[in-house]
Amino acid sequence: MHRKAETTAGAGARGPATHDLVISRARVFDGHQALTGLYDVAVDGAEITSLSAEPLRGRQQVDAAGGWVVPGLIDTHIHFYDVRAVTDPDSMRAFEENELPGRLGLFLDHGITTIKSVGDPTDAILDTRARIAAGTLRGPRLLATGCGITGRDGHPAATVFGGNPWARERFTGEVGSVREIRDLVHHLADREVDAIKLLSEGACAHSGGPTYLWRNPVFPDGVALERLPLDLLRAGVEAGHERGLRVTVHTTQQAAAREAIEAGADGLEHGVTVEPLTDHSLIDLMLDHGVTYTPTLWIDDAHPDARGNLRKVAEAGVRIALGSDTFSGRGLFGANTLEEAELMVAAGMTPAQVLAAATSGASRQCARPDLGTVAPGKRADLLLLNADPTADIGSLRDLRMVILNGELAVDKR
Structure with a gap:
């Protein structure tokens, strides 16, 4: 099941003009279900600050090219x-x-x-x-x-x-x-x-x-x-x-x-x-x-x-x-x-x-509501995958990048 994210393009405008990190043009599984369409995921410090259908700017920019962002x-x-x-x-x-x-x-x-x-x-x-x-x-x-x-x-x-x-x-x-x-x-x-x-x-x-x-x-x-x-x-x-x-x-x-x-x-x-x-x-x-x-x-x-x-x-x-x-x-x-x-x-x-x-x-x-979800205000623990894990759980093995607390922890690009 797919749905649109509740956070829309306007949410990005409320944050800083340039974010620390933006993963652009990604498909997203938000921790509960897959979202419809492509999104930019913005990170500032250790926190997700925006999930936007419109492009965002980041000092560090990662082009997901239609890959999948999921919570760590x-x-x-x-x-x-x-x-x-x-x-x-x-x-x-x-x-x-x-x-x-x-x-x-x-x-x-x-x-x-x-x-x-x-x-x-x-x-x-x-x-x-x-x-x-x-x-x-x-x-x-x-x-x-x-x-x-x-x-x-x-x-x-x-x-x-x-x-x-x-x-x-x-x-x-x-x-x-x-x-x-x-x-x-x-x-x-x-x-x-x-x-x-x-x-x-x-x-x-x-x-x-x-x-x-x-x-x-x-x-x-x-x-x-x-x-x-x-x-x-x-x-x-x-x-x-x-x-x-x-x-x-x-x-x-x-x-x-x-x-x-x-x-x-x-x-x-x-x-x-x-x-x-x-x-x-x-x-x-x-x-x-x-x-x-x-x-x-x-x-x-x-x-x-x-x-x-x-x-x-x-x-x-x-x-x-x-x-x-x-x-x-x-x-x-x-x-x-x-x-x-x-x-x-x-x-x-x-x-x-x-x-x-x-x-x-x-x-x-684990009583950690700050984890496990791709949404503004949540901890920036994120995976970038090459393929759709909601279609094939084996796609978790096709890993491109791991972000922990907003920092790049593993880069397999």
Whole structure:
């Protein structure tokens, strides 16, 4: 669906006569839908200041020649520090010195201008965020939850980090009481994290028996887990909301998803992956509560029901955000995000729906209304593509230029 932009030629005249940057004669996907016709997009400083059907002047002028301008992509679910390589202080230092800068750059090279870390070591990821914000480290805008919060002996503390107490203490926050989870959420809020992530369960189906077993090819016998008790789940969400933070919850089953929503969660990380989504009242609950569903097909596509469940919630009108669950050691940062977009289309979403999930939908999930939209007053995170991504999501790979905070970050012309 195409529409005319509400901002017309006259809007350009209200701004400066000459803008810092103008991308001229571009087709535009504004974060919600494609606009009809060609537009000039003007940037001053770090902000979009005009979207005009009439020509604008810029001190720096880029001729789009009918190419497509879209908002910079947002990946709302990544794990940046390598969970396999970072096992002690020396290996963390080596990762930060030798691997971290290049891997940050990969996101920009693929058009991802904002990433949200959902379970990295708190001190380390917040230091990385500060270095990027200060301009001493090149990378996309970094949002972070700090450690993921789980129950005692929950996932991933007892699974991914079960054999490494040093990493377990830094990547995860294990809590055993309402007081402990409230204190940890408030501690993270004091550190100025961007959101809170709670883990309700492991990435596996639970038969309903007395033991909750996490099964993974790496652990063929299974690992006995404790789920995050419901009173702790509610207390964690409540404490996050007291501090004005969005709280998302790692779920994989319908029962856990329902618990999270009824506890007040703002979003589901993974959603329902390990079983078919048969409870239509759960979808109604997502709609009633305005919950965001992050499908993470890049990691969960092996589950036979993951695509069908995404198709069901998308067709019902549930809010969707793109998040790949990408982590070091598998695939390639940035490229994994584009693969996630392609998998979402393969699951039955339209390219335009997926673009919205990766831009305006993701900005809502991140509580960053300044991002994810091509409109005056929004942050100038922009991609210039050679082909129409609303016709073929693969056009995201045909990238000409990346602009981050109004500055040219990648030029592939």
